[in-house]
Amino acid sequence: MENLPDLRVSLGRIHLRNPVLVASGTFGYGEEYKDFVDPGELGGIITKAVTLKPRKGNPPPRLAETPAGLLNSIGLENPGVEVFLKEKLPHLKRLKTRIIVNIAGEKKTEYLYLAEKLGKGGGIDALEVNISCPNVEKRGLIFGTRADLAFSLVKGLKQATDLPLIVKLTPNVTDITEIAQAAEEAGAEALSLINTILGMAIDVNTRRPKLGAITGGLSGPAIRPVAVRMVRQTFQKVNLPLIGMGGIMSAEDALEFILAGATAVAVGTANFVDPAVSLKIVEGLRQYLRKMRINYFHHLIGDLRT
Amino acid sequence: MENLPDLRVSLGRIHLRNPVLVASGTFGYGEEYKDFVDPGELGGIITKAVTLKPRKGNPPPRLAETPAGLLNSIGLENPGVEVFLKEKLPHLKRLKTRIIVNIAGEKKTEYLYLAEKLGKGGGIDALEVNISCPNVEKRGLIFGTRADLAFSLVKGLKQATDLPLIVKLTPNVTDITEIAQAAEEAGAEALSLINTILGMAIDVNTRRPKLGAITGGLSGPAIRPVAVRMVRQTFQKVNLPLIGMGGIMSAEDALEFILAGATAVAVGTANFVDPAVSLKIVEGLRQYLRKMRINYFHHLIGDLRT
Amino acid sequence: MEGTGSMYQVKATVLFNEKAGKAHYRMKLEVSQIAKDARPGQFVHIRCSSGDDPLLRRPFSIHKCAQGRIDILYQVVGRGTAILSKKRRGDQLDLLGPLGKGFEIDSAFSKIFIISGGMGVAPLYMVAQEITRLGQGKEVTVLLGAKNKELILDKDDLESLGLRVMIATEDGSEGYQGLVSDLFERLISSQTSLSLAVYSCGPVSMLKKIAELSSHQGFFCQVSLEQRMGCGLGACLGCVIRGTSGYLRVCKEGPVFDAQEILWDDPGLEIK
Amino acid sequence: MEGTGSMYQVKATVLFNEKAGKAHYRMKLEVSQIAKDARPGQFVHIRCSSGDDPLLRRPFSIHKCAQGRIDILYQVVGRGTAILSKKRRGDQLDLLGPLGKGFEIDSAFSKIFIISGGMGVAPLYMVAQEITRLGQGKEVTVLLGAKNKELILDKDDLESLGLRVMIATEDGSEGYQGLVSDLFERLISSQTSLSLAVYSCGPVSMLKKIAELSSHQGFFCQVSLEQRMGCGLGACLGCVIRGTSGYLRVCKEGPVFDAQEILWDDPGLEIK
Ligand SMILES: Cc1cc2nc3c(=O)[nH]c(=O)nc-3n(C[C@H](O)[C@H](O)[C@H](O)COP(=O)(O)OP(=O)(O)OC[C@H]3O[C@@H](n4cnc5c(N)ncnc54)[C@H](O)[C@@H]3O)c2cc1C
Ligand SMILES: Cc1cc2nc3c(=O)[nH]c(=O)nc-3n(C[C@H](O)[C@H](O)[C@H](O)COP(=O)(O)OP(=O)(O)OC[C@H]3O[C@@H](n4cnc5c(N)ncnc54)[C@H](O)[C@@H]3O)c2cc1C
Ligand SMILES: Cc1cc2nc3c(=O)[nH]c(=O)nc-3n(C[C@H](O)[C@H](O)[C@H](O)COP(=O)(O)O)c2cc1C
């Protein structure tokens, strides 16, 4: 008999050994966790955001803990695409896993240049398009909060590169399925959801915000019920494979997303709590399949009984 | 010297002994907590939602715990306005505190009838208009997610009653300040924010949703950073007094909302954890003022140093 | 109706907390106000952690009650009960109680069955005790059911009340082999039901079976049910189950219900 | 650079956890892999709770290190440290370490000041130990500052290394009355700086003062800094402070920095 249970899944053209990825911004460019995780055992790595120009990021403090959650305001600090291609990608390429590069920009043209450059880099399996950034051309409107902006961005990217495009949706919207549908129509290969929820915390003794940037993005177990709900809603409306994320700490949490309709999951904040958690989740999924006597992981996708 | 520190605040025409209310749906109609809380020590009570017709509510299970949060799908179970006026209001009137009645409906006319009836009831200090309900006339659109619907609803209510109108906003929107501004223009006296965030949880062993109604509203400490952020954003855009709520467990939590711009706070889920928590928060605010040598509570409102 | 008195919030001191089986524990708490008023079938709502993990309280039946103290008998099934199981003598716990409506124990009944499945014995010990106290020539039988004999709890304690205790185990490791509801059915098959009262607690499938017998044969039958709880005080409407007359709050109209009040086919009765 | 070796995730066993002052504790942990490689100034990242309250790990300097064991010296300031303080002998903790870049201890310096404010002594004891080990006729002075004499930690331990220890208390209850940075300024006022090295840890205001002296007088000066941390591994970019060359990660470029690398006026240096 073959290697059962079979954990393989596909996100369109991207074939994964197993459905467990690490989420953008929480695993660096793959080097920092080398003592704890063999990336070859993961479905893949989603890198920290890459932008066209280097970005210094936001003033500290950049983190604040909240109940079962974490606020961050890193502000997309990264060395820019040139340095990424020269210094980070060579290392990433050597890892025996799928490499998904998260890209971000403030203008449509930035995204397009980025996609073109990265498309030529080689060794990249897909781009994850972070559309949660404020659009400087549209006076701070977030690409990801308007279906028309999201559509035109993804459509443009489709022309700029052959790499599979995974569009990463923001939860800070009235109806996430609208944006999801726009991305689907524009040619996205898969969708990632959710990015962080905008939040804020205050130190009542100093009467100052706990973050240097005042507001930040909320991640961690606190947001899981919201993320699972959004995955379910999106699963019911679009035909694209989904990468579910938001507060996954264990295989059980990952399974909530899978049953809700995700094809794969990404582990974010949990990496800070336990650097080896992603591998433990792969193993936990395997055990669950065995216990449930299910041979093929993909049979679980969307298998919620209502 | 007078009674210092002075905790009194005003929500437009509604004058409160102190800024601590209990949130709709978490304190019944004021009777259930009689062994633990003297309502006379609170700023006021916001009742469980009242609808025109009796409502049976949603199928069980109606609650599911999540990390630092609670999902509920009560479904506005209530005996309807007739029974409310006959059986609940007489008791409420005897409590020496402000009575704010939360109202909900599926059509604009339902809200208007309700407001009229309650306006005649006497002994009610204000209505809290829950605009998080699906609008059956607009094919399930939520009143609270569209500025135009919110405006027309509040405008109509303004004509139907002289009672001060507190509009309760839903966080499940792209930009809460848009709805807040619409409510302000339509004549709201104050705003309550936030209602619960739509969420969902799955039992991975049975592969069923944990709630009978599949999705529910997330409350509790998990959502506090989101609520504080929304209060801040709204404070910067509208001139109405705000009632802040969402995960308040302690005086410190309450102060986050006040510093962000809320005039008063409402305590919800925390009542389940500690039925006397609302009184402890009043006392904690008093101690904070003493420690900080601030005589007037209202000086703290919006006093965030950025 | 039993238990409409005052409710208290108290800091209770743990007197002991000891293993009573594989994943079972008995905890004795010093808590005079609650103990004073507690009736069989009522429960306490316990805050297991001072932080927010877990956030909500956990409900437990009052298992025993005497001299200002109560016992709870509980099984570790998740995070809240795991934390409870680590408490030691001298630790303090925040309790609400006594809550809910207990069993109606009426001296009119001359023949009584107390039927427990698994952990169901928790609220039933006090029923047995109360009935013994009422005394005078009743015929009382306690049926204890479980998967196997290791999971039979409280047999000795019940026997020392002077009651007849019969065991049913699914694997036959002690007593009748099979379900306790089947044992019960056999025992009452040939009996008249008018003076018969049944008090029961256990898995929904078992209670449902007993409820059906009660509705066919017309005997008085009360059951203690469970549901996820928020406030525990009747305020949040979170803990309902489906009754014949509409939704019923387990924390207020229950946890003890007449078997006939319940819609036994509702899937919402199964918590997990 | 010190400490670029392997990092480990280990289950460490608590050997003891005892009070060392009003809100201060010493904890000894059995953790051979980490102890093997640890350098003065490095830290461990400890998971205080197996649940999510609190969610993140907490960073603590390695205070002592010998024979497969490390000590941490910590103060209870919030939920994480409160939970730590309740651990007992035999409990297990999940640790990452050794993390970060430690102090550069160079035998070229003949005159050395080790300056601690409050809890700052935590990473400095190992510095003192290492310098003593390097031996040969150095002039080493340890300055310990605190609000009052009850808050002076480790004086005896440092003296038994054979070092000169001087105390500064703000209330004058022991030693010099005033700030430890002022004491230091007096002591070096008339001295040449070329062969002088300073290792310091404590409140930002104190370190800033020492950094200014170092930049005026040109002596070698390293400080250990703090910032809220996520991963502790350099991946999340959450723990930065502002350096002259841009943002620096406390967990990776630090926690030990050359005083001249830091922009001391940045408000982001103050954590609370
Ligand atoms: C009135 C009443 C009396 C009870 N008496 C006892 C008793 O005497 N001994 C005993 O061992 N157990 C009793 N239970 C069940 C007990 O409350 C649960 O086992 C406990 O809440 C589980 O908490 P957990 O954190 O360990 O489990 P988790 O599964 O982690 O809990 C998750 C959530 O589900 C709820 N939950 C899980 N199981 C149950 C359940 N069976 N009933 C209600 N809510 C549940 C929890 O309260 C919590 O909100 C009683 C329940 C009720 C309603
Ligand atoms: C490299 C490094 C070494 C440290 N070494 C020691 C030591 O040896 N002894 C000791 O007592 N303390 C040390 N600290 C500080 C210690 O990490 C904090 O006191 C601790 O994290 C507080 O956690 P809490 O949950 O008790 O407090 P809370 O205030 O509840 O924590 C809330 C959040 O703020 C963070 N935080 C709070 N204070 C600090 C702080 N001073 N530095 C960094 N993050 C903070 C926490 O990690 C947490 O994320 C060190 C900090 C760093 C960065
Ligand atoms: C410190 C940090 C940095 C992040 N950086 C990025 C980023 O650069 N690009 C991006 O698309 N998402 C970023 N995210 C969002 C995560 O990828 C993920 O969507 C989110 O954290 C929810 O998952 P979690 O709850 O498992 O962390 C970041 C999250 C954190 C906590």
Ligand SMILES: Cc1cc2nc3c(=O)[nH]c(=O)nc-3n(C[C@H](O)[C@H](O)[C@H](O)COP(=O)(O)O)c2cc1C
């Ligand atoms: C069980 C439950 C029932 C609720 N019922 C109502 C309601 O009837 N009307 C309403 O406007 N909000 C209702 N809410 C929302 C609360 O009033 C409050 O806005 C929300 O729970 C956030 O506050 P919290 O985190 O302090 O609970 C309910 C919340 C809970 C938990």
Ligand code: FES
């Ligand atoms: S638990 Fe709130 S009504 Fe029963």
Ligand code: FES
């Ligand atoms: S804590 Fe993540 S980079 Fe330092």
